Amino acid sequence: MYKIAVLGDYDSIYGFAALGLDTYPVKNPEEAKETFLRLAEEKAGIIYITEACAAVLKHEIDRYKEQLVPAVIQIPGVNGNTGAGIDGVKKSVEQAVGSDILFGDN
Template sequence: MYKIAVMGDMESVQGFATLGLDTYAVESDEQAIEVFKKLTGDNYGVIYLTEALQEKLEKYIDNYANVYLPAIIPIPGITGNTGKGILNVKKSVERAVGSDIIFGND
């Protein structure tokens, strides 16, 4: 069975532990990279991470753009939504169907 992890700052991830998800509060870019590499090498099917953290890990996340598992899903952090998550959904739809059906053609 696959596990689910949540990565981000302490305030953003602590509530997910009550849902039974594995939470990883990271305090530095170096720690974030180390934890991300560990999670992608373990038995995680889904890795949620805050949008702010996604920006810092983008070059590592790109390695998983065309693989089935783990699914790497950005979520808003405690500081709010940066819009990065919806941009990724838009890119995924464009890649899947060949056109921007969500927002219209830019």
């Protein structure tokens, strides 16, 4: 059975533990990279990752983009929403259905 992991700074992810998800707080980019790669290799089914953390791990996340597992989903952190998470979901939907479902084809 796959696990669901949440990766990011402590303040942004601690609430997910109450939902029963495995949380992995990180303090710096090196720790984030090491933890992300370990989770991906351990076959986490879904990795929720804060947008700030994902920004520094773009190369590592891209390695898993075409694979089914893990699904990497960006979430906003306590420091605000950059819009990267919404953009990622929008691009995935566009690829799956062939058009922009929010704004339609222009």
